[in-house]
Amino acid sequence: MKSVAVEQGLTPVKExxxxxxxxxxxxTGERQQPGVCAVVITGSDKNIMGIQTVVNNVxxxxxxxxxxxxxYQRVKEYIH
Known part of the structure; x- marks a missing residue:
């Protein structure tokens, strides 16, 4: 199964x-890890464009x- 990258501070979501x-x-915010099918962010950072450039079409x-x-329901949409 592909991985889901989760931003720090989302422990309940991660668990x-x-x-x-x-x-x-x-x-990590530096480079996209291979095999990641989606990224979950806190949403508190309004500069999503900066994050999207790191993510590269994920x-x-x-x-x-x-x-x-x-x-999880949203992640499932991208996994399947």
């Missing part, structure tokens, strides 16, 4: 995704206002 069988990696999911379950 829920792992419980659902997702391979979760920490988002969907960016803002966790702002979403439960861990909601984030």
């Amino acid at each position: 829920y995704l792992q419980q659902q069988g997702c391979q979760v990696v920490d988002m 969907p960016v999911i803002s966790a702002d206002g979403l439960s861990p379950e909601d984030v």
Whole structure:
């Protein structure tokens, strides 16, 4: 299964995704790790464009206002 990169500070989301069988990696913000199918960000940083340039055509999911379950549903859309 492809990995999901999760921004620091989203521990409940990270733990829920792992419980659902997702391979979760920490988002470093420097270079995209191979095999990552989506990136989950806190949404508190309004400069999403800067993040998207790092991600290179990988969907960016803002966790702002979403439960861990909601984030997982969005991630599933990109995994399948």
